[in-house]
Amino acid sequence: MDYQFKQIEKDWQKFWATNETFKAEVDESKPKYYVLDMFPYPSGAGLHVGHPLGYIASDIFARYKRLKGFNVLHPMGYDSFGLPAEQYAIQTGQHPAKTTETNINRYREQLDNLGFSFDWSKEVRTSSPEYYKWTQWIFMQLFNSWYNKETDKAEHISTLIAKLETIPAKEINAVCDDDVLPLLPSDWSTMTAEEKQAELLKYRLTFLKESTVNWCAALGTVLANDEVKDGFSERGGHPVEQKKMMQWSMRITAYAERLLQGLNHIDWPEPLKEMQRNWIGKSVGAMVKFSLIPNPSPKEKGAQENLENLNDVAGRRGYETANSFAWDILKGNSKENRKQQTDAEIVLWNELRDSQTGFKIRRQHVIEGYIADFVCLPKKLVIEIDGGYHNTVETIEYDNQRTEFLNKAGFQVIRFTNEEAINNTNKVITTIKEKLQASPSYPEKAEPVSTSTTQVAPSPSEKAGDEASFIEVFTTRVDTLYGVSFLAIAPEHELVASLTTPAQKADIENYILATKKKSELDRMSDVKTVSGAFTGSYAINPLSGEKVPVWIADYVLAGYGTGAVMAVPSGDQRDYLFAQHFDLPIIQILDAQVCDKEADATKEGRYINSGIINGLSYKEATQKIVTALEEVGMGYAKVNFRMRDAIFGRQRYWGEPVPVYFKNGLPYLIKEEELPLLLPEVDKYLPTESGEPPLGRAKDWKYQDEYEYELSTMPGWAGSSWYWYRYMDAKNDAAFADKDKIAYWKDVDLYIGGNEHATGHLLYSRFWNKFLKDLGYVNEEEPFKKLINQGMIQGRSNFVYRLNYSVNNLKENLENPDEDLDKINYLTQELPLVFISYDLVDKITNDADYRMMTQNNINDNLLSLELKANGIEILLDNENLITKIHVDVNIVENDILNIEKFKASRPEFKDAIFIFEDGSNPLSFGEGRGEAKYVCGHEVEKMSKSKFNVVNPDDLVERYGADTLRMYEMFLGPLEQSKPWNTNGIEGVFKFLRKFWKLFHDDSFNFVVSDEAPTKAELKALHKIIKKVEEDIERFSFNTSVSSFMIAVNELTDLKCNKRAILQEMVILLSSYAPHIAEELWKQLGNEEGTLSYAQFPVFNPEHLVENEFAYPVSINGKTKMNLTLSLTLEPVDVEKEVLANEQVLKYLDGKTPKKVIVVKGRIINVVI
RNA sequence: GCUCAGAUGGUGGAACUGGUAGACACGCAGGACUUAAAAUCCUGUUCCCGUUAAGGGAGUGCGGGUUCGAUUCCCGCUCUGAGUACCA
Known part of the structure; x- marks a missing residue:
């Protein structure tokens, strides 16, 4: 029988499922290998052809590792809490659990179709109570922990309490809120339990805090920073505003340094690590205080x-x-x-x-x-x-x-x-x-006292008496302190009001107004405009004693550092532009610095104009300045992070409930044995009338019938921040995973997924992992040893081009206007749409003659004599000649439109006519005469339904089989590279598999394999591919091994090889790429069914590749001219002799003596004349 | 702006540490088989000059450099994609 992929694939998928072929259990006798895919959110749209790319790659790798003798854990599950299901629930009233279930089933079906070797016995769903019980449990551990900077790890809260009981709070080195009380042990002992609870909340790793959040009213929820793009929600594009709310947060900042350092020890793509580094945003620098010179008008202070x-x-x-x-x-x-x-x-x-x-x-x-x-x-x-x-x-x-x-x-x-x-x-x-x-009279007004209190007013102590006596700045270039020519503070800075002198009041006021008017977007896009205003006040450089003016400028952000910068125009471009614009001094501070045209941020050279550091180098200077600042109490070294604590609450229904209840306004954990805290039923998935989250609708949902539960749920990333551990022991009821299993499987060896998770999932996962390690639950500092980002599969859209025309019905020429007009309208309504082939679009747009010819042609063919007789004419619309229309890529093959299917696709296309590509016959009707073809245009766009460019893997599996699709997806190009999907080449892969099948069968498709000993050439072909495939898989170059398979099969076909010794090895090699066909042939070869997955990967023997001759390419002056076959036993000296004796070479030499002959043994000969 | 990745035939791509550029596949052209179509098979296919052939020349985004030899290394530039956004 010919290659019957449909039957074969169905049979083997069933076999693997029934026999649980890929079930992985702890086995100390084998080395472990953990291959993981970033698990999917099961959306309603199902998988498109881009989704399985990573799954195929990881599956090939997992199967390969099994053949190499590893105990492979390769699981799959679903990140099934999330917004889309809830949106759908709001619209339809259907419970999100129900739609989620439906979507998961569809995903599973599609995944099964592709023959993946997942261990389905370990499937997890983040939305199932058995799973989220442990998500809640981890939340409780976080709540019960604080971060001890001394031990540099998280510890149970009890160790903090022990410290509070014995030492002053000020001496505790903890990561905590800014507003912790300076308690003494004596204070602590007299505090009530509730006071203690309130204070401890400031130390816990998950804590309640009033935070400014990204509130999206349309979605009714809070979004994480990475879910907001340019002030709009990433999902749905709704406006997002800043709002203050009491929120659960995670103290991820405690781990900032470890998250940063950890990046140096993992094998991840560099761009991804770079993104995390940027996100964490560490800057090493110093805090510097600038004293303020008192206001010039004390009278009006x-x-x-x-x-x-x-x-x-x-x-x-x-x-x-x-x-x-x-x-x-x-x-x-x-x-x-x-x-x-x-x-x-x-x-x-x-x-x-x-x-x-x-x-x-x-x-x-x-x-x-x-x-x-x-x-x-x-x-x-x-x-x-x-x-x-x-x-x-x-x-x-x-x-x-x-x-x-x-x-x-x-x-x-x-x-x-x-x-x-x-x-x-x-x-x-x-x-x-x-x-x-x-003077005219005015009614006497009340004293101007504003009553509004929304503006943050400086605290009394800051104003009266010791009114801010200094400005503090953060800088990463403290060495440039002598180059400071002004201070710039954010317009929102709290000292602006008190620094402004009366003379500058109007200026400052106008500037602040202007700044406020600028939207966030303007401020971002309008980076180049220099703007600012002088406050009128001066500050004193702590080391040089120079008086520098204090300006406000909107390039200084209130939210970063101290909201103030020391401006060094010679070294910072923004400061430079500012100084230039406002005519402030630009002081060169390094001899190697060139700052006459723009700032030069160099650290090279020796300092000049720089007081105590003159003549020093960058490193020495930084150290000396910090020391000097510390001595006078005007500064100290400091590390700043850009990363903020992660907000951990969503005002949503479809997520994990937070296992917390409130008593007297303070949060308490429920008991561990009460887990899971089940998601209650609600009547609607909308906020309550009073604006509480949907959980507020749950009836009688109270802790111990008395206390309010937390009403927000956990964010999407909660469930995915630890799931790889659950796969190790998915059914465990007593722990999130058994300790021994965690010890065996350790971490993920290979993690494949898209880079959209760069700063979300992958950062939070690393954070939770480190936390779980601190508490001794897991053993690895980093969870994902090697990570590969699969490239995005973009869509490739096809277009048809409609010629627009109008009918010129010379009404006035008609004898009987009313009657004829009706007729004309009737007849012209019947006129069909005209489409012009892509390659003629340019011609008809630019070539007036051709356009006229086409118009005549259309008139001749489309209009009846009667209409023509009435002066009716079709006129091409020259203003708007062509309309480009998306056409479903599934009815286009190699950019040639299937006209039958196109006509059937929409009623208005039924009678469409086409101007075909050959051009000789400018207007063709019907199915295309002879060779005529309608060529479609194409463009790379996002893959989406609206662009008619979605390709469904199910359709391709139906036509070519899963093995072909798997290999074709790999064949498309390097895994990491983004590329548009184009089904065009899939035939080649399909042909290859049939050719492979044919090696085992005769022309009548009888299985014929010989037990004869293989020839040298056959062994060479085999071992070449063994080596190649092994090397390629190890470096994740799957596309090149598909090519090599084709070469090998072509060679073996040419050799008419049907030897078992060769073919059986070939089956094993191919089995990770095309498992179904391999299993079938493995069985036909007489092996026990199902043993292929755990067979031994062929061993490469270099002896079979040894050659005794080599066709040396001979180059003259580096240009290859000819080949010369020589024995490989010849040493370079002898090769040189042979070469110079060769007739052809002599011809090229043309009597000249070569200057030099380069011989690389087994590689190349180059003769230099 | 900054950071990173990339640029090779009509197309997807290959060339791993500098050593025969364009493997493999698609498409296209021609041919065989067939009443015909599909399927299959064979040949050709970087560009230019050369009617064919023999042969010659150019060529891996652009301009330089290092080298006997550069798609590969170095310097400068252009363009494309991604991330980030005044981070002091």
């Missing part, structure tokens, strides 16, 4: 706090802000000022008080951060008396700004000098009276 209210007074509504606090301070200041009045003020006050002018005048009155000497509110007139010091350029400038500001606020300002007020009091009073009378 504190006034600036009220800055933001300016907008209200000026009639512009700014953002809401709070400043009752500032108001109080200012009032305090103004009272202070009244006690210290100048003589001039006293004189004037005597004339102005008690409405002597006819208007009520107030003195030392606060107007939006300024204290006016006198003011008449109903007339909005300010009277200022300038003291003796009001004569320098600066103070004049200052006064002008002050006037300008008050004008903006709607006030008129008149000024008198001290002298005028004292010596010419009457004249001054008259002027004031005149001014008052001339």
Whole structure:
């Protein structure tokens, strides 16, 4: 019989399932090997042709390792909690468990179709209670643990309590929240149980904390940072906003350093490791304090706090802000000022008080951060008396700004000098009276006290008295400290208000406003524009003592480091641009630095202009500066991480319930024996009316009928962060996996999956693994020793090109317009669509003659004589000539459209006509005459239903069989490389398998294998492929071994080889790639059924490849000219003699003597002339 | 912008430590078998010059370099893809 792949594949899939051929149990006599695929989320769409790529590769490897004598664990399961099932549940009311079950069954069917050697007895589903019981259990362990920096590992919370009982909390070296109390053992002992519980929460590895989260209202859930793209949810593209919520978090930051270091010891693709490094974002640097120079106007100290209210007074509504606090301070200041009045003020006050002018005048009155000497509110007139010091350029400038500001606020300002007020009091009073009378009246407004309290107000201690005396910055280049020419702080920085001098108030205010208006997106896309504003304040460089200005700039992020940077224009490009733009100094600090055009961040050379480090190198300088800073208490070395703690709660139904209940607002774990905490039933999968998560709908769902359970569920990554351990012992009821089994299987030797998990799953998994190791439950520091990212399979879309035309029905030419028009409409409606072959698209677009010819042709063929007689004409639409339409790739073969199927695919295509590729016959009807073909265009796009480019593996299995599909997917190219799917080459692989089958059978398909001894050539062909396949699999180069198989089979076919000694070995070699056909032939060869999977991989014998002759390529000056067959026993010297004696070579030499002859034995000969 | 990966015929790709570039396969062209089609088999297929042949020349994104010899190593550039986003 011919190669009957359908029957063969069905039979063997059944055999493997019934006999549990691939069941793996602990077997100390064999070395273990663990091959794992990143487990799938069973979506409703099923598998497309891209999904199995990694599974096929891992399956080949697993089967290969079995043949090599390893005990292979190769399991599969489902990450079955997740959003899509829940979305579907919300839409249809179906329980997500039900749809999940349906989807899993479909996945399983598709996977079974491909002949994978999974040990299905170990299948897991994260959504089954037997599984999530242990996810909850691990959560409880995390809750009961803290991170001890001294031992550098997680420990049970009891060791922390023991410490709190004996030593001050300050001496405990823990990773914890910022706000832990500085407790003494005596404090701890007097605390109530609840107070203790509240305090311990700040140390636990999973903890409740108010966090800013990415809230997606449309999805009704919180998203992780990596689920948000440009302010929109990755899934569904809904807007995401920042919202403060009480959230469960995981203290992954405790492991930042270990997660980083671990990367150096695992065999993962470099880009993936790089992504994790970036994500962790370690920067080694120093904290440096810059002292602030007190504000130039102590009189108005504190006034600036009220800055933001300016907008209200000026009639512009700014953002809401709070400043009752500032108001109080200012009032305090103004009272202070009244006690210290100048003589001039006293004189004037005597004339102005008690409405002597006819208007009520107030003195030392606060107007939006300024204290006016006198003011008449109903007339909005300010009277200022300038003291003796009001004569320098600066103070004049200052006064002008002050006037300008008050004008903006709607006030008129008149000024008198001290002298005028004292010596010419009457004249001054008259002027004031005149001014008052001339001014329009305004209703007197209430004192401007804002009531809003949303803005974070600095704490009182920061403001009054010791108001921030320094700015702290984080820097990774502390060696550049002498190159600092300004400080830049984030516009949101808490010191902005107090640093701003009155003169700069308007500038700063406008800048902050402008910054706020810019959306996140603008700020990201508009990186190049330099912007900022000067606060008017100065700070002091702690080592050089230089005075540097403090600016605000939006390139400084409030959320990173301290929200302030020391700007070194010579070494940092952003600082450089900023300095250039605002004309700030650029100080060169290294002799090797070139910074006349742009910043140069070099660490090379010796320091200049750098005080104590002049002449030193980078390393010495860094050390010296840190030491110097530490000595004066102005800085210290510090490591910063970008990674934040992971938020661990989702306001969702379809996830693991958190095993926690609340008593008096504090969280407590349920008892371990109460696990699993089952997901309760709810009537709807939506939030409650009060905005609580769906679990809030569960009826009578209370712990011990009394206490509220936690209502959020765990995020998608919870279940997948430890699943590889569950596979080791999937059914265990007493532990997440048995200790002995964990000790045997250890870790995953080969992990294959897509790189979309780079910073999510793979980081969290490593974190949980390290945690479980700290507690002694597992033994390996890293869970996935080797990891391969399979490339994405993209779609390859096909297109047809519709020619657009219109009908010109010369209505006015008709004899009987109404009647004829009906007829015409009827007839023209029948006109078919016209499609033009892809290779003619350019021609018809650019070639007017061809276009005209085509139009005539269409007219001739499509219009009846009657219509033509009536002046009806078809006109090509030159404006919009061609419409490109996606066509289902499944009715296109090698870019040639199957016209029959195309016509049947949609009613409007039924009568379509085609302009075929041959062009000689520009318009062809029907099925294509003779050789005519309709060629489709193509493009690489995402594989998706809407693009009609989805290829379903089931269809290909149906047509060619699983073995062919498996080999073809590998044949497509290197596993790691992304590539578009194209079914075009699959025939070649199918032919190969049939050819292989034929080696065992005669022309009438009778099984004919001979027991004769193989020839030398046959052995050579065999051992060549043994070597090649072994090498290829070991380096995961599956595509090249498929080619080699083809070469081997071609060779054996040419040799007409049907020797058992060769073919049986070939069967074993091929069995990991094409297991079904191999099993069938193995059986036909007379072997026991099912033993193939555990047969011995053929042993390579190099003797069979030894040659005694070699056809040396001979090059003249490096260009290959000819081949020369010589014995391999000849040494280079003799080879050279032979070469130079050769006639052909002499011809090339053309009488010249070669300068040099290079001979590489068994490789090449090169003659240099 | 930064980081990483990549660029080879009409197409997918091969060439592993520098040693015959284009293996293997698809497609295409021609042929055999067939009443015909499918299937199968055979031949050719990097480009250019040479009618055929013999033969010659160019050629692995571009420009240089190292070398007897470079797809492979080095320097500079262009383009494509991925990740990241003002991280101090």
